[in-house]
Every structure is written in C-alpha cells, then in structure tokens.
Amino acid sequence: MAKTKTVYFCQNCGAESAKWIGRCSACGEWNTYVEQVVSKSINKTPISYETEKQIPQKISSLKSTKESRISTNINELDRILGGGIVHGSVILVGGEPGIGKSTLLLQVALKLDQFKILYISGEESPQQIKLRAERLKLQNENCYILGETLLENIFTQAINLKPEIIIVDSIQTLYSEKLESSAGTVSQIRETAASLLKYAKETNIPVFLIGHINKEGNLAGPKVLEHVVDTVLQFEGDHNNVYRILRTTKNRFGSTSELGIFEMCNFGLREISNPSEILITQTGENLSGTSVASTINGARPLLIEIQALVSSAAYGTPQRSSTGFDIRRLGMLLAVLEKRAGFRLGQKDVFLNVAGGIKVDDPATDLAVIASVLSSNLDLPINKNICFTAEVGLTGEIRPVNRIEQRIAEANKLGFKKIYISKFNSKGLDESKFKIQVIKVGKVEELFRSLFKDK
Ligand code: TYD
Ligand code: MG
Numbered sequence: 001m002a003k004t005k006t007v008y009f010c011q012n013c014g015a016e017s018a019k020w021i022g023r024c025s026a027c028g029e030w031n032t033y034v035e036q037v038v039s040k041s042i043n044k045t046p047i048s049y050e051t052e053k054q055i056p057q058k059i060s061s062l063k064s065t066k067e068s069r070i071s072t073n074i075n076e077l078d079r080i081l082g083g084g085i086v087h088g089s090v091i092l093v094g095g096e097p098g099i100g101k102s103t104l105l106l107q108v109a110l111k112l113d114q115f116k117i118l119y120i121s122g123e124e125s126p127q128q129i130k131l132r133a134e135r136l137k138l139q140n141e142n143c144y145i146l147g148e149t150l151l152e153n154i155f156t157q158a159i160n161l162k163p164e165i166i167i168v169d170s171i172q173t174l175y176s177e178k179l180e181s182s183a184g185t186v187s188q189i190r191e192t193a194a195s196l197l198k199y200a201k202e203t204n205i206p207v208f209l210i211g212h213i214n215k216e217g218n219l220a221g222p223k224v225l226e227h228v229v230d231t232v233l234q235f236e237g238d239h240n241n242v243y244r245i246l247r248t249t250k251n252r253f254g255s256t257s258e259l260g261i262f263e264m265c266n267f268g269l270r271e272i273s274n275p276s277e278i279l280i281t282q283t284g285e286n287l288s289g290t291s292v293a294s295t296i297n298g299a300r301p302l303l304i305e306i307q308a309l310v311s312s313a314a315y316g317t318p319q320r321s322s323t324g325f326d327i328r329r330l331g332m333l334l335a336v337l338e339k340r341a342g343f344r345l346g347q348k349d350v351f352l353n354v355a356g357g358i359k360v361d362d363p364a365t366d367l368a369v370i371a372s373v374l375s376s377n378l379d380l381p382i383n384k385n386i387c388f389t390a391e392v393g394l395t396g397e398i399r400p401v402n403r404i405e406q407r408i409a410e411a412n413k414l415g416f417k418k419i420y421i422s423k424f425n426s427k428g429l430d431e432s433k434f435k436i437q438v439i440k441v442g443k444v445e446e447l448f449r450s451l452f453k454d455k
Contacts, residue, residue, distance in 0.1 A: 076246070117165045130145075179191055276301075289310070
C-alpha cells in the first residue's frame with residue numbers, strides 16, 4: 001500500500017524540509033513553508049516514454065547542428081526569443097490573469113500552420129478555445145486542442161499525435177498521478193515541469209508553458225521552475241491600457257533585455273513594430289512636466305515619455321511616488337537637485353510616471369527625469385522637439401551612456417530637433433551624420449540654464 005508522506009515546501013524557492021521551519025534556509029524568506037502530501041513509495045522514474053541511455057561523448061565529436069529556429073510569424077516574439085523558437089527548448093510565459101497569455105499562444109499556434117501543434121488547455125474547454133480562435137480570425141488545419149490536465153494522459157496523446165510544438169495552458173493546472181498533492185502545488189509544478197522539460201530535451205520538441213503570477217508579481221510556484229526552463233517571458237502592462245509588454249527575463253538562447261510591445265485589439269494581439277511613435281503623446285502642445293528620454297532596451301532604442309508632477313505637499317510629509325521608474329533612483333535624483341542645484345523640493349510632493357505602462361531601468365533616463373521634475377516645478381514647458389539621454393551622478397555631473405549614436409539616430413529618425421547628452425559622451429561621435437542638434441552638458445545647472453534661463 002502506498003505510504004502517505006508529507007513534506008514541507010518553501011513556496012518561494014521550492015526547497016524541501018521534513019519539518020516546518022519559519023525561515024527558509026535556502027532563500028531566507030519567512031513563513032513560506034507549506035505542508036504537502038507526497039507519496040514517495042511509487043518510484044520516481046519519469047513518465048512512460050522511452051529514454052535512451054546517455055553515455056559521455058567528446059565535445060569535439062558532437063555534431064554541431066546549425067541552430068535552426070522556428071519562426072513564430074510574429075516578428076516581435078521572434079525578436080525577444082532571440083530569433084525564433086529553438087528546437088527542444090522550454091519557454092515559460094508568465095503574466096497576470098487576463099493580460100493575454102492564452103491569446104498570444106493561441107495566435108502562435110494558429111499562425112504556425114506549417115507545423116503540427118498540440119495546444120493543451122487545462123483552463124478553458126476546447127469549445128471556448130474555438131470561440132477565441134474565431135475571434136482571432138485565424139485558421140490552422142494542423143492545430144490540435146486537448147482539454148486534459150493529467151500529465152500521463154498528455155504524454156500518451158503526445159506520443160500518438162507526434163506534434164512538432166506543444167503549448168501548455170497552464171502549468172498550474174497540470175498534475176501527475178504519481179503525487180497525491182493537488183494541481184498547482186509546488187510539488188506538482190516541479191514534477192510536471194521537470195517531466196515536460198525532459199520530454200522536450202529528448203524529443204527536441206519545443207514546449208511553451210503558461211504560468212500564473214502571484215500577488216508579488218513573481219511566477220506562482222517554485223522559483224525552480226524559472227531555473228529549469230530555457231526562456232522566461234514576462235507579460236506586463238495594466239488592464240486599463242491596451243498596450244502589453246512582453247519582456248525576456250531569462251534566455252539561454254538570446255539577450256535578456258529585449259522587449260516587445262503589443263496592442264490588445266478586438267481580434268487579438270497586434271504587434272507594434274515602431275513603439276516610439278505610440279509612446280510619445282502626439283498632442284502637439286507643449287506641456288510642463290513632460291520630457292522624452294531616448295533609452296535602449298536590448299537591441300532596440302526606444303523613445304519614452306517621462307511625466308512629472310511637482311506640487312506643494314498637502315499634508316506634513318511630502319509624497320514620492322513613481323510608476324515605471326525606480327523610486328529609490330527618483331529619491332536620489334531629487335536629492336541631487338536639492339543639494340547640487342539648490343532646488344527646494346524637500347517640501348514638495350513629487351509624482352513620476354513613465355507613459356505607456358513601460359518600466360525602464362536604463363540609467364540614460366535620468367536626465368529626462370530631472371528635466372521633467374524641473375519643468376513641472378517651474379511650470380515651464382519643455383519644447384516637444386527636445387529629448388534627453390544621459391545618466392546623472394551623485395555630484396550632479398551628467399555622465400556618458402553607451403550606444404550614444406543609436407540613441408541619437410532614433411531621436412533623429414522621429415523628427416526631434418535637439419538632444420541633450422553628456423559632454424563626456426562626444427568621443428568618436430560623428431554629429432554631422434544627423435540632422436538633429438546635439439547639445440552637450442556637463443552639470444545639472446548647465447541643463448537648467450540651457451532649458452529655462454537662456455530663453
Ligand atoms: P487571455 O489571453 O485570456 O488572458 P490570460 O490567458 O493571460 O489570462 O486574455 C483575455 C483578455 O484579453 C480579456 O480581457 C479579453 C481580451 N481580449 C481582447 O481584448 N481581444 C481579443 O481578441 C481577445 C481574444 C481577448
Ligand atoms: Mg489564459
């Protein structure tokens with residue numbers, strides 16, 4: 001008879017312990033251990049498909065397969081994957097409920113009509129998926145839908161059908177008979193993901209896994225899930241906004257700083273190939289408190305609008321709030337303005353917002369943040385045809401940033417007339433290539449004078 005055994009798992013990192021402990025010794029988080037029933041008496045060999053015995057091989061004798069990738073027919077997705085889907089890779093797509101994970105992967109499944117695709121849905125019934133496919137106005141004779149959540153049955157079907165790509169919606173709904181704990185628990189997620197990974201590696205079939213996100217914005221389930229998969233894509237964006245951002249947070253086969261932008265329309269997700277255009281408000285009016293930063297995400301330059309609102313604190317303690325930009329960095333920039341340029345912002349509320357629901361972590365955004373704060377504080381608009389790209393240091397110096405030519409070229413392309421950069425950034429820079437006027441500044445005070453005083 002199967003003996004029931006319970007173990008405790010850390011919800012954060014998936015570490016295992018025989019008894020309950022308050023603080024995880026592996027990841028240091030508090031109160032993350034939960035008890036789960038695991039039946040250990042059934043042996044742990046992976047699930048019913050043939051596995052070849054592996055023997056050590058010389059690296060020089062291994063055949064180099066010219067990494068051929070499968071194009072998803074969605075350019076933005078191909079780009080953030082590093083040029084398409086790698087055979088045998090496991091790609092985890094995470095995001096909040098309703099953000100569009102199922103829509104995106106159904107679009108992938110329907111657009112890849114030259115491949116046999118198996119879409120496993122544990123969340124929606126095949127009829128519901130059919131309705132969604134009709135809404136997307138896409139058809140594919142090679143796309144199969146399976147409404148199943150038992151892992152062993154999925155493998156049986158996959159062995160019969162021999163699909164070329166598998167999509168699992170979602171990993172949290174799958175369960176394996178071998179474990180007694182219910183679907184979505186750490187042990188089930190670990191087991192099912194590990195089996196799917198093994199399946200992908202042995203058969204060379206790529207597998208997409210959809211994963212939910214918990215309240216803190218992390219992928220629900222163990223962190224180990226992120227470690228085992230090859231690529232982690234994160235879907236971001238707020239529900240009020242039609243724009244969705246797909247970001248790579250891990251990629252064994254490409255860069256991790258790539259970012260793709262989609263728009264949720266009536267017929268699914270539409271890729272936005274020139275995001276700078278939509279991220280900048282096209283009102284034509286000059287408004288105080290807004291400025292444009294030329295940033296780089298992965299391989300691609302992106303112009304984004306930074307909005308600041310500085311007002312007298314209504315209550316005793318001034319508020320600092322920031323959306324899309326690191327709040328500690330904002331605090332630091334405000335301190336620089338206070339100490340190095342003599343602006344009294346200590347008693348002011350400061351709100352900062354990156355337009356379009358984007359999160360930026362490129363230090364070159366600093367100068368635009370400072371410009372927006374100054375503009376809002378003085379209530380003097382910055383001309384719409386000016387943009388900024390430089391880092392700001394603690395002493396108030398304006399520091400150089402990488403790939404300056406690309407940043408200037410993007411601003412030039414979008415018709416900006418002036419760009420502020422660090423004066424230490426001009427080495428090897430050939431300005432004559434651009435129509436845009438490049439203004440070099442070395443200190444925050446110089447920026448201030450140039451923007452607001454010299455007029
Ligand atoms: P969905 O892909 O079901 O989200 P997830 O799988 O991440 O939970 O996306 C559902 C949302 O997208 C829902 O709010 C409706 C909206 N939507 C559209 O606006 N247009 C469409 O064509 C589709 C299919 C969905
Ligand atoms: Mg879904």
